[in-house]
Amino acid sequence: MTHGTAGQATAGAGRPAGRPRSEKAEKAIIEATLDLIAEGMGVAELSIEAIASRAGVGKTTIYRRWSNKEDLVADSLATLKAPLPAVGGVSVRDDLITLLAAMQNEAGQERTRCLMNIAMSDADRYPRLMGRFVKVAVEPRRKAVRDVVQRGVDNGELRPDTDVEVALATLSGAMLWYTKWGNGELTDDLAERIVDQVLSGIAPL
Known part of the structure; x- marks a missing residue:
């Protein structure tokens, strides 16, 4: 007993x-x-x-x-973010397309878009809320893209003088522009177009 x-x-x-x-x-x-x-x-x-x-x-x-x-x-808002897709690690281009396509898919969900718009409108009044949301939902996505870009710099797929943070902002910012203010121009190849445009400026000559 x-x-x-x-x-x-x-x-x-x-x-x-x-x-x-x-x-x-x-x-x-x-x-x-x-x-x-x-x-x-x-x-x-x-x-x-x-x-x-x-x-x-x-x-x-x-x-x-x-x-x-x-x-x-x-x-609650963090649950709307699907788990990050696994990246193959074979090429920077393929992995970036995978990650940006996931961002596009998330932004295209009506419920997610509606909820995020409402939450963002209260960001100034509730900085703690946005701080936690960035920590649990946004920053893991930033890190995933940042890690892929840094890997490309380290293994020579990208130029050694690449500004990793600017590359991250350019990639994610372009997707945000299209999904939030792009007037419906969300084509199936959008992630590929963004990645190829950015890589044409930072890939080795």
Whole structure:
């Protein structure tokens, strides 16, 4: 009997006391948050009470996982970002096309676009929210592109004097331009066109 009690204590040692993790409840909370924002509720109007009511959970269930509204919104928005695609590592060109095509695909999803527009409009009022969102969703994508460009510099596929940060900004900025302000010019070969245009300026002669 004593052994069983000790075993149970050991099994639960890795889980913080008072913070049970329920994947079902967590998913319901995130979906409720996204639904309310997608319906036009700004971050300022969004409340833990409204989220709890929509998700069918108590407010304490939300506060066990998120200490404040901004962290919850940031994590919810981050779920809209699909996992980064695996890159083959064979060529810089192929890997950059893969990553930019994923960005284009994400931006083309209506729900994602709507939610991001609303969230970005509250960026000045909620810098913590945007800071967390950049950390969990944007920066991993920047790093993926940055790593591919740096690999190209290191292995000679790109010029040794390539400014990696400018190349990163040029590639991602061009895709952002087309997906946000490009007036529907989102062709299937857009990622390839952007990458080839940039590489023609930074590839070795």
